[in-house]
Amino acid sequence: MNLFQLRAFDAVAREGSFTRAAARLFISQPAVTGHVKALEEHYQITLLRRTARRVELTEEGTRLAAITRAMFGMAEEAQAMLEANRQLLTGRLEVAADGPHRVMPMLAQLRARFPGITVNLRLGNAQETLAALLSEHADVALLTEVEPRKGLYLQSLGDSRLCALLPVDHPLAGAADDLAIDALDRQIMVLREPNSITRRTFDQACALVQVQPRVLLELDSREAVTEAVAARLGIGIVSSVELAHDPRVVARPLAGEGLLNRHMIGCLERRRELRLIQAFLGLAA
Missing domain, CATH: 3.40.190.290 (D-Maltodextrin-Binding Protein; domain 2)
Structure with missing residues (x-):
C-alpha cells in the first residue's frame, strides 16, 4: 500500500478539489492527480468522479475517505503533540534528587518558564538517586559527591x-x-x-x-x-x-x-541534547 497515494486521495476528499489538495500537501496538482490515478488503477476501483465544477466521491471513495480521515487525522494529532513537546509546551520530565532543598527551587523555575511540563520527582539517598539516573528511571538527577564516569554528564551546582x-x-x-x-x-x-x-x-x-x-x-x-x-x-x-x-x-x-560537599546535576551523556533535559540543565546555569 502506497501511503503517498492514500495521502493524495485523502487531501482531495477533504478539499473537494485537486488544486486545493495540491496546496494542502505542498506539491503540484499533476502530482496529486497522478497519485490518485495510480491508486485507482492499482486496485481497479473508481474513487472519484471528476466533473467540470468539482470532484465527487463514489460510494467506495466515501468509505475509503472515512478510513483515511481517521488515519491521517491521528498522524496530524501525533505531529501536533511532538511539535508541542519540541517547543516545550508539553512533556514529562523524570527528576531524581538526594534531597528536596536544592531541587524544589529549580522545579519552581521550570514551572514558571514551561507551565505545560509535567514533572515526576523521586527523592532518595545518594545511592538510590544515582541508580535511578543510570538505569534511566530518571532523566536528570541532583547528586552529591559523585565521581565522574564514562557516559555520565555532570554539571556543578556549587558546594x-x-x-x-x-x-x-x-x-x-x-x-x-x-x-x-x-x-x-x-x-x-x-x-x-x-x-x-x-x-x-x-x-x-x-x-x-x-x-x-x-x-x-x-x-x-x-x-x-x-x-x-x-x-x-x-x-x-x-x-x-x-x-x-x-x-x-x-x-x-x-x-x-x-x-x-560538592553538589551536581547530572544526566546520561547520550541524552544531554534532548530539549527538555537541556531546559532543566539551563536552570542550574
Whole structure:
C-alpha cells in the first residue's frame, strides 16, 4: 500500500478539489492527480468522479475517505503533540534528587518558564538517586559527591558546608561564629546512617584531626536528626543546604578541613541534547 497515494486521495476528499489538495500537501496538482490515478488503477476501483465544477466521491471513495480521515487525522494529532513537546509546551520530565532543598527551587523555575511540563520527582539517598539516573528511571538527577564516569554528564551546582545542629539551649549554641570541629570531640551525637554522604564527609573530616565523637543514635533521615536534636538526645550534623527555620535548634557551620560537599546535576551523556533535559540543565546555569 502506497501511503503517498492514500495521502493524495485523502487531501482531495477533504478539499473537494485537486488544486486545493495540491496546496494542502505542498506539491503540484499533476502530482496529486497522478497519485490518485495510480491508486485507482492499482486496485481497479473508481474513487472519484471528476466533473467540470468539482470532484465527487463514489460510494467506495466515501468509505475509503472515512478510513483515511481517521488515519491521517491521528498522524496530524501525533505531529501536533511532538511539535508541542519540541517547543516545550508539553512533556514529562523524570527528576531524581538526594534531597528536596536544592531541587524544589529549580522545579519552581521550570514551572514558571514551561507551565505545560509535567514533572515526576523521586527523592532518595545518594545511592538510590544515582541508580535511578543510570538505569534511566530518571532523566536528570541532583547528586552529591559523585565521581565522574564514562557516559555520565555532570554539571556543578556549587558546594555546601557541614553544620553542627544543636539544641537552642546547648552550651555551644550561643556563639555566632563557626564552630571548630575539634569542639565535637567526645560529644554525644545523633547522626545519619554510615552510608549517607553527610555522615561519610563528617567521619572523614573527624579522622583527619583525630576527633572522636560519641555516636549514640543513627537515623535514616534529616528530619529524624532534627527531631532528635530538638529532643536533646545529642548534637546532629546537617548540610548547609538542608537548613530550615526551627526555633528549637541552632545551626553553626563547622570550621576545618574536608567539611564541604560538592553538589551536581547530572544526566546520561547520550541524552544531554534532548530539549527538555537541556531546559532543566539551563536552570542550574
